[in-house]
Amino acid sequence: MTLDQGIIFAVLFATLGLFIWNRWRYDLVALAALLTVTLAGLIPAETAFTGLGHPAVVTVAAVLVISRGLLNAGVVDAIARKLTQVGDKPWIQVATLTGIVALCSGFMNNVGALALFMPVAIWMARQSGRSPSYLLMPLAFGSLLGGTLTMIGTPPNIIIATYRREIDGNAFGMFDFLPVGLSITVIGVLFIALIGWRLTPKRENSSSDELFEVSAYLTELTLPEGTDYVGRSLHDLVDSVRDEADVLVVGLVRDDKLTEMPSIYKVLRADDILLVEADSDSLKTLVKATGLSLAPEPDNADASEQGTQKPASDEAASSDSEDKSSDKSEKHKELSLTEAIVTQRSPLINRSASALGLRERYSVNILAVARQGQRLNQRLGQIRFAGGDILLVQAHKDRIQPALNDLGCLPLASRGLRLFTPDKVWMASGLFAVALALIAFEMLPASLALVTAALVMVLTRLVPPGEIYDSIDLPVIILLAAMIPIGEALDTTGGSQLIADSLLTLGQSIPPAATLLVLMLSVMLLSNIINNAAAAVLAAPVAIKLAAGMDVSADPMLMAVAIAASCAFLTPIGHQSNTLVMEPGGYKFGDYWRLGLPMSVLVIAISVPVILWVWPF
Template sequence: MSLADSTWVFIVLGLTLVAFIWGRFRYDLVALAALLSSVALGLIPAEDAFLGFGHPAVITVAAVLVISRGFERSGVVDVIANQVLKVGERLTLQLLVLTGTVLVLSGLMNNVGALALLLPVAIRLAREHDTSPSILLMPLAFGSLLGGLTTLIGTPPNIIISTYRGNETGENFGMFSFFPVGATVAVAGLVFIVLVGWRLTPRRQAQATTEEMFDTANYLVELKVGEDTKAKGWTLRELHDALEETIPVLAVVRDDNRRAGYAFHGALEEGDILLLEAGPEELKLLEDKAGLSAIPEPVEADELEDEAERETKKKREKEKAKSEKPDATEIDTEGLQLIEAVVRNDSMMINRNVRQLRLHNQFGLHLVAVARDGSRLKQRLRDIQFRTGDVLLLQGSENEIADSLATLGCLPLAKRDLTLGRPRMLIASIAIFALAIAIMLLDLLPAAVALSGAALVSLLIGVLPLRDGYQAIDGPVIVLLGAMLPVGQALETSGGAALVAEVMLSLGENLPIIFTLVGLFLLSMVLSNVINNAAAALLMAPIAASLARGFDASLDPFLMVVAVSASCAFLTPIGHQSNTLVLGPGGYRFGDYWKLGLPLSMVVLLTAIPMILLVWPLSG
């Protein structure tokens, strides 16, 4: 290609980076726009535009996501998590066990999946021992990134770098090729976090309990249906329609019997008492449009659970006293408790509101409150566009809420009941994964084929339902990879990567090569903190290869520098999905991350470069 082509590539990539950082449009849409723009400019042949979606790296990432979800469903990780809860009161021991566990798991499964499994455990530990979750969650997120360095499947950058090496040399990196360097870096990072780093995290004491985060007792009120109340004879759905507002009715009390709002489908009658979550503006709206007046005494949040428990006990005693069939009209009072959940990065809720999701009608959930950046949002619930990391206070049926949250892409927090899974499926999932690893180690099949086969078998034997398998595949990441792979190749074929390498070579021509490696590390690390780490690896791999050719050195140390540095997204909450996932539950702010992330990045740099040169010599 000509110099003009490389100029156009830099323009496209520059605009793409600006769009990534701006964040107005999701990164998969930005990547797709970059791909189509490159095709329109003639930088990528039209017939090759979508070859990236069939690239082995994309297939491998998708397979790893399915296998990771299979581990969740079979109970492999829950067995481990159940043991972690027994760690005790010492904070340093909690940090060591939590961060060390997520570090190990992240090497064997997708690091975001590993974090998602241990996040509820960390929240529960914090609340049981009266510790701020903010002290535990950032180290946990960073530990998941460190653990991804250790194996081929731990993080997408490793998969990308491996396949790039295969294209350049004819031989991919193996499953454990990353282990000597990755494990050393991970252990160094773990030691730093446990001994020093956690002291650099902010203390957000207000996040310790649901009541403190949401201040629920100040919002739960009772409204009575009077003789002349306009809402008399309405259903709850008609009430919501009349209000044109999402005001969750948590319970309806009639004749001293309490029924959860989601389970009440009849018409309101005189004397009914509605227990709902409303502030001053909502109370005025309820009085003006429905004629509902407030009962002066507010209802404490814990009273809701306590009374539900008392009434449930009373109901069971009645049933026990009756030898005949229980009365079919008796009202079930279970399920009135509230539950917290965090919006995952792959949630279908992102950028949508309650009405668009039909949260109550389709999923049987009442949205009670939303917390973001550690504080409760005061705006109307119907107007809130959900974001990754939002903490939701929900009410729903105990029997169905788990499935509803899984479908929505939300992670239940402290009240999540750990399940040990089915032993047969637990053993089967481990056996399938071990067989796939053995096939890869023996070079019988490429990683993409072996792991895809493992994912297929997991679905066929029922380790994971087919629907969950498709939900496990992170669509935006797949589109990002498939779209950016041809763009990254255009950077190389246009000569753009060589131009960047020439600048770096000229700057370091009178210095040892190690300084150029440090510069490559820092450039890749900065990119990974503002754009997706997979995109950073895709863009930096051609530059690393050009540098290796310019120095007439082995390709491997340069690629390993990119693999490690592309996963060092410790400085911002947007650099990696793990960081974003703990943003809400930890009550962090944007500027909190670099306080621990910057020194940790330096620890990784000072550990990684010498280890890379030891394991992968420049003259290799």
């Protein structure tokens, strides 16, 4: 082993270790690895950042923008509306949801497809009186299977297609992945629907209504004349007890007019009535510190003297109509509660609600937080959010979806699907179909056709300009842009050849088909612990060298890498889809192998013979 090979392997092992440790974001780890290899002289400085312009990177970015356009137009919503009519038999629900998600994932970002159908799955599970856990893992695995259908279905396919171009100048086409992808998707979905869903753990308390049984209470407090806070802002009043109590002011009544979620800087007047959500201890602290008093009930003053409180409900007010004698409380029902999951891209991660000023900046209240299937009991203002946390969010109905978009959260308990117009559905579908046709008939390269379609979607306002860069998963883009030069360095230093020679030594005693199986198994295991795109970038040069050493076509080797890198079923960290369903499904790290192991065996058993049939050595 040469010095250069030693350096590249040391950097790769360190990078893989940091990926597994998961303490730092994978894009930062990849960027640090790129800089290390460049400073070591293994990559020329002038080419270190050429990965940003690589066709695979450009294509992935364009697909993400197109996916946002399809979502905004309501293309997938139009499909999702039909799913509520499939009945309540478990295997039918699993088959329908998993099949539709797989189909959508073949033509758009699979995480985006999964995110759209998650609320539908949770709603269907609750309507059937079951835990969402029996639907969500099959849904995530269906999105992984569907990504193998086409070149644009998943980043590994795009990467492998561009590596094939380096061999003979011809990349894999849009539907070259279809024979293998369709085989494993159809059989995989059937297995999940008939047998696999029974292997998922049944978390009866996961994402259930009991998880967010709101213990805070809605209380009316009045601001008496002469109180220190008359003439001061609502922010001053709340800030005075911030260190001792959790208090949320959700409404203000002045001259019999209710202002819901008033501005935190609204100036208070004597006799203002505040609608406050707080537990009993926080309420006592607030009253004692500020001089507020319990407001009398219009029809029952004696009850107010008892300190009667009205429990908050799923519509942010009590479901008990007899406790709603005041018109002001009835109006408060216009606020709504939504359960949402914190995605890995959310600006909430590692920050608290107090630090972010969620009420002031986004007009939302966080009423409860759940993590690993359990509600957190510490003070809400001091909780540092983590990816996968489930939040109970309160806001105006017309504000809650924009706020969740800004905060990088996905709604879970949706009450219904968004409205869509047929014109937009047909426009978005038509643009996408034209782009696919141009690629399929080799009239334009994939990157150029897809960027054109994305640009037209922006010009036609299917993707507003403000959403262009929000729709692009920048950590994945940076990961690809950094790992592609590192993969090339692995090749130029002879590292890929060294790994291939080791596999060739093993292959001398086994048939070529068995060598293909070993390669596929190795990549699949790697993809379960690091990002699938990174696994494809590292394995593709090895596959090419291995094929050259065996004096066979590289096509089956590359196809095996693409399928294996996309099928990370064993862990929640192998793919974002697996991570996304972990909290809503109440899954633990060790739950995934129960369905993931038979799925992995099934994929290998089906794909190896199909690859050898369609792409012979």
